[in-house]
Amino acid sequence: MTLLAVERIKLFTTRSPWWCALVALVLTIGFAALIVGNSNEIAPATVASTQFGYSFGMAVIMVLAALSVTTEYRFGTMRTTFQAIPHRGSALIAKTTVVALLSLVIGEISAFGSLGVGMLLKPNADLALNSGADWINVAGVGVIYALAAVIAVSVGILLRHSAGAIALLMIYSLAVESLIQLIPTIGEKIYKWMPFNVADKFLTGNGASNAGRATGDGAPMSTAVLGQGWALLYFAAFAVVLLAIAVTVAKRRDA
Template sequence: MTLLAVERIKLFTTRSPWWCALVTLVLTIGFAALIVGNSNAEVPATVASTQFGYSFGMAVIMVLAALSVTTEYRFGTIRTTFQAVPNRTAALLAKTGVVATLALVIGELSAFGSWAVGRALKPGANLALTSGADWINVAGVGVIYALAAVIAVAVGILIRHSAGAIALLMIYSLAVESLVRLIPSIGDDIYKWMPFNVADKFLTGNGASNAGRAAGDGAPMSTAVLGQGWALAYFAGFALVLLVLSLSSARRRDA
């Protein structure tokens, strides 16, 4: 508990978490207002369309998570942490837990905030959370944000440099997975197993929460072959493997 308290204090005494949280909320809720506000009878608002901006918010969350680690390496405070807590794994797990919890809270606030704005703008639209698919599409955002934060922390531990870690995370999540589909013959098959594509499958399932609207107007419809539960397990497993590799690296390398 002491380690968690220390990491919480270190995280919240810097400005970046507050700014990142604010930017995440503005982006996700702003996109919800834009998409739902422009809906009409031909292109109706749906539960999924209120979550249109979730991927943009996730990008900001990963920046926040990466900075929580790389900033310590940049200013050398990580050495003080490891001197005070020789068990590097425990110290880094505490940091990961605090950052992931913050990401979960921000994700839930942004998701339900986006949904609430949609309900306020279009009170007559079918935006009630009446099915499991609807609830997963909204409440699941926080879970994905938390796991994405774990991935970002792991990358930050491995790379240690803010610019490099952030660049890698943004390029991979926003471009690399989509570009994989351009590989002749096998690109689409590989893409079905790419982690962020699989994460989208957990949120959208078979598209039940987006009925009546184009698939692109909610969280992206996934081509992953896994069911929703297995998709979440796959993404969580990917985050866990990356974290284990980063912790192993941190124990072997000088701070």
């Protein structure tokens, strides 16, 4: 608990988490207002369409998570941390836990905030959470944000440089997975197992929360072959394995 308290203090005494949280909320809720505000009888507002901007908010969350590590390496405070806590794994896991919990909270606020804005803009639309698919599409955003934060912290530990870590995370999550589909013959097969594509499958399932509207107007439909539960486990396993690799590397090199 002491390590968690220390990491919480270190995180919240810097400005970047506050700014990143604000930007993530503005992006996700802003996109919800834009999509729902432009809905009509032909393309009605749905629970999924209120979550259209979650991927943009997730990108900001990963920036926040990466910076929580790389700034410590940049200013040398990580060396002090490792001197005070010889067991580097404990310190890094505590940091990851704090960042993941913050990301979970931001994700839930942004998801339910987006849904609330949709209800305000279109009070007659069917935006009630009437099914498990609806609940997962909204409440699941925070879970995905938390796991994405674990991935970003891991990349930050491995690279130790803010620009490099952020560039890699943004390029991969926003472009690389989609571009893999262009590989002849095997591209589509590989894409079905890409982590962020699988994460989308957890949120959207078979599209039940987007009924009545074009799938492109909600959270992205996934081509992953796993069911929703297995998709979450797959994404979580990817995050945990990457963190384990990062912690192992951190233990073996100079701070």
